[in-house]
Amino acid sequence: MIEIKKLIALEDKLIYQNAITLLNSDDLSAPVNAEVHESANARVSDIAACIHRNFLLELISIFVSSKFSNGDDVMRVCFDNKFVNLSGVSISEIDAIPALCEQLHISFLNSKFSISIKSSKVRTKSKEQLIELGAVYTQSHIAKSIVDDTFANLSIPLKDAKVLDFACGTGRFYENIIPHYHDKKKAILSNVYAIDMDINALNITRLKALSFMETISVEECNILCKHIVLKDGFRKNNSFFPEPLYISPEDLDGLTEAGFDAIVSNPPYLILKPNKSKAGIGGFDKIREQVTHYRNCGFYQYSIEGVLNLYKLAIERMLQMLKLGGELGVICPSTLFGDVSAKKLRKHLLLCNNVRSIQFFAEKVSIFENVNQATNIFILQKGGVTSDISISKEDNIFDVNISLVKELFPENLEIPAIKSLEWDILRKLSSLKKLKQIPSIRNRRGELDLSICKEFVTLSPTPHRLVRGNMIDDSGVRDINGEFVLESFISTRSKDYRTFDFNRKRLICQQISNGGLRRRLKFIYCALSDVLGNSCNYISSDEETLAKLYLVLNSSVLNWRFKITSSNNHINNYELDELPIIDLNKVDASFAYASQEELDEYIGSLYGLTKDERKLVAI
Known part of the structure; x- marks a missing residue:
């Protein structure tokens, strides 16, 4: 060869x-x-x-x-x-x-x-083309597993099922669908469909279809071409871009609206965020037009929150193409079950459909060729009721009932990529007050917007040092930027800020903390007269409360709790608000420790964690 x-x-x-x-x-x-x-x-x-x-x-x-x-x-x-x-x-x-x-x-x-x-x-x-196209191909054995699990729950005989490989690429799913059929040629011409926008990849999928056949007539060639089509599966009319690649009601044998019994896919992962520095395939103007179209076309309800990503739009589009009771098998970023921007779509999946299983893969796991991405595979039945969800994380397979998800995460219905013992820890923490529920505590982002308020920043010394996120270190604030803030800035702030935050001791942390770090929550004290840039977060309260919070917020248990639902590099105030806080009356503000292990043992025991549980969440 x-x-x-x-x-x-x-x-x-x-x-x-x-x-x-x-x-x-x-x-x-x-x-x-x-x-x-x-x-x-x-x-x-x-x-x-x-x-x-x-x-x-x-x-x-x-x-x-x-x-x-x-x-x-x-x-x-x-x-x-x-x-x-x-x-x-x-x-x-x-x-x-x-x-x-x-x-x-x-x-x-x-x-x-x-x-x-x-x-x-x-x-x-x-990886420029991969990033700009969102084209990352699933390894064949993963595609086979998704196809197998999707077909396992079909409500009709496979020989009668209409199956779609959405965003088929080179046909990794397609080539694993066809062997399920005894009569492969009949399946290709009667049962199985594929759609993609990459003409080269689509030609390879057609080639793979031909490889299953011994003979083919011109009429059968025409059928194959109508089943494996060069179309934009996201668009349902021609109002967006001039090329005639939008889906029409006649395409795919008229099955594009609630016609398929099963759909499998590795949809494109592409953040649609206009960026003037980009050119070519993912140019600024094209992305801006896409965003405008998807937000205003009226076809999408659940996937247009926050910054758009094609994988979320694809999931909603596939649900539209699926019959009630049909099966969906998808591999996509893990942000689907954790990120706040996916909340509306996630709630729709969990509350209006039957999510059967979720399999999580860490970024370090080689799911794709040449690309590292934290992903999940989920299997869903359109309609029905979600009850017990089979969760898989590494070699740990267990069930989580939707009622527990509603109890622990009532607002966003997150399903974190954690093991069964960690769900037990979450149950222990669920009865505690959240940070946002303690009236004496103020959780805010830094008061000086580094873009809008830059005229107040000076290199000439003033009583007010400017603290940026990159100055925050385990040992304290590092004086590495040499910047100060003019006194006139203070009068532009709110009365609440001047009363409760300014010229007071505060706990601060970085607003950006790499998602791959073992320790993401690092709180230190700033000086009384410091002014914080918006690359910092801060917590203000009375000094005794801050001393207790210093111990609690720097513990492994809260670092773990934060990490399991944080799906990006930001430390958002709304995420800090959700942290469970033990009764601070139980915390000794003067507790001294010589190591992280000593702190974790003390705070972990106050949270009621066993030795094994403390070890599980340790930094």
Whole structure:
């Protein structure tokens, strides 16, 4: 079998030669000179995309011509192309071509193309395309597991079920769906559908479908093309962008509105946040238009809170395409079951459908190729009532009843990625008051907005040191910025601030704390006259209460409690508000400790945690 590395090298050679040709060079093997370097790089990405598509079609041509006697018709109908002979490559192991095409395309998506002055190298590794497209492919064994679990609960015989691979990519789910059917050709032409916006990936999915067949007629080719379609599954009309790729009621045999019995997917993960620094695929104007469309089109109710992400829109869209009682199997970011921006969608999933299972994977677990992402797989039945949810975290599998979720997280219905013993700890903490329920405590963000109020910041010494988040350290505030705040700033603040916060002792923490840190909550004291930037959070109260809170907030138990529902790098005040606080009358404000372990033993015992539980939550 020809090695994928040789195919990639051949593709790179074709890209380089075509780039040089377009620049009118006489020597196709010569490195690009400095004069043409800049103009070459302005076009090389487009050249690479064109060569990549044609090279894939050449490989597909070899497969189709070898497998089908009517190969020219198959190429014309299924791939809108005739036989391609771009490089003259020869492949003896014909059955390996679908896998080779997939590997070649994944390599392309993981690359950036440019012309080098010093060599003929055009490809460098890059996640730029993956990030801008939100295209991260599921490993085949994971896709198989999702398909198996989704099919396990079908309410109708599989032979009668209509199944969709939404955002199919190169068909990782599709190729694991078809083997479930005894008559694979009939399944491809009658039961199984796929949709995606990437023409190269879609062609590979069609190629995989053909690999399950021995013969195919022109009429059957047309059916296959209507079942594996180049369409934008998110759009239901043509009001957004000019290209005719929106879904119409006639597409996918008219099943696009509540017509499918099962849908499986690894939807695109793409935050739709306009950023003027971005260009190309994910450019500012395009993302802004997308956001405007999704918020105003009227098709989405549950997935348009906060910053939009395509994976949340995709989940809502798939539910629309699913029959009542149909089964949905999805792998997506773990933020779905934790982040406040997903609250409305999460509540809809849990309260209006039957969420059967959730399997959590930490960021360190290699679920995707070349990408690390904390994810979950969930299986859901549209409609019905959620009762016991099967939770899986590493090797720990257990049930959590929806009533417990409602009891512990009544506002947001979070389902944290924790083990069964940790749920027991949550039960112990659930009866305690939350920080926000203690009237004498004020939990706020820093008083000086570093963007809006920058005219009050000076390098000339004043009585008021400016404290930014990056100055907060375990040992105290580090004087590393040399900034101060003008006295006139104080009069612009509210009366409450001047009465309860200004010129008083406060506990402070960073507003940004990397989600991967073992210890995320770090509270220290600031000086009385300090002014805090909005990259800090603070808590103010009487000095005795602050002394007790210093011990409690720096304990492992509250660091653990914070981390299990924090899904990003921010330490938000609303998250701190939810922390369970023991009866502060039980805390000795003068308690002295020589290590984190001593503090954790003292505070953990006040929370009623056993030795094993304290060990479980230890920093």
